[in-house]
Amino acid sequence: MNDFDWKNLIDPLFYIHFDVNGIKLGIYIVLFIVFAETGLFAGFFLPGDSLLFLAGIYSRDLIENIVFINNDFINVVLLSTLVALSGILGNVVGYWFGSKSGYYLYNKEDSFWFKKKYLVQSKDFFEKYGGKAIIFARFLPIFRTFAPIVAGIVSMDKQKFMFYNILSSFIWSFTLIFAGHYLYGFLLDNYQIDLKEHIELIVLILVGITVLPVIYKFSRKSKTQE
Numbered sequence: 001m002n003d004f005d006w007k008n009l010i011d012p013l014f015y016i017h018f019d020v021n022g023i024k025l026g027i028y029i030v031l032f033i034v035f036a037e038t039g040l041f042a043g044f045f046l047p048g049d050s051l052l053f054l055a056g057i058y059s060r061d062l063i064e065n066i067v068f069i070n071n072d073f074i075n076v077v078l079l080s081t082l083v084a085l086s087g088i089l090g091n092v093v094g095y096w097f098g099s100k101s102g103y104y105l106y107n108k109e110d111s112f113w114f115k116k117k118y119l120v121q122s123k124d125f126f127e128k129y130g131g132k133a134i135i136f137a138r139f140l141p142i143f144r145t146f147a148p149i150v151a152g153i154v155s156m157d158k159q160k161f162m163f164y165n166i167l168s169s170f171i172w173s174f175t176l177i178f179a180g181h182y183l184y185g186f187l188l189d190n191y192q193i194d195l196k197e198h199i200e201l202i203v204l205i206l207v208g209i210t211v212l213p214v215i216y217k218f219s220r221k222s223k224t225q226e
Helices: 004-009 012-016 028-040 047-055 059-063 074-104 117-129 132-138 145-153 158-191 195-225
Strands: none
Touching: 004 047, 012 028, 012 047, 012 195, 028 047, 028 059, 028 074, 028 145, 047 074, 047 117, 047 158, 047 195, 059 074, 059 158, 074 145, 074 158, 117 132, 117 145, 132 145, 132 158, 145 158, 158 195
16 A cells, blocks of 8 residues: 555545555545545545546546556546546435435534534525536535535425536536646647646646635635624
8 A cells, every 4th residue: 555644635646546555546546535525525625626637647547447448538538427427426425415414514513524614605605606506616625515515405406406416527527637638748749848747736726726716705704704
């Protein structure tokens, strides 16, 4: 098993290259993380967006753990589809949990795994954008975790929820994975820039792009409540 360091938990490459006794498990870890972000309250610290972007760069390495396909496009489509399905399943679990335990969540004390303020913020976000919040939330950490739970709490129509759930998951996975894969190839072929040599910078940029809007929204909400 890979040498473990707590910092690995926020390092996407740790998951992509994860192996046990030489057996590569990266693809399974990636799929589990995508599921966990919305199904197991883990979205606030797992590197979802940067993980998918880097999964696009390492798409062949990941897919080879399941099946060998000598075609880049099919590799990327297959990987994106598997990720989308994991995201759909995670949202379904989140919706079910929200529908069964809304009262419990609103009365639950804060812990490392759960922050009530995130639930309240996600509820406000959901009420503002309705079903579209499921799509927007896919690209926003924290909201991505709680949006399906809130949908279950407010008893959003199941068919409507599944429509936005499926649509958002495919948009999210295909956008980030295809962007990572083809941007990597474009820069390498045309400018000899190897993104694999700039992983830390890529992660910082993606974290900034996805996290800053969340921080901004939370800070505005806090000022309004003062």
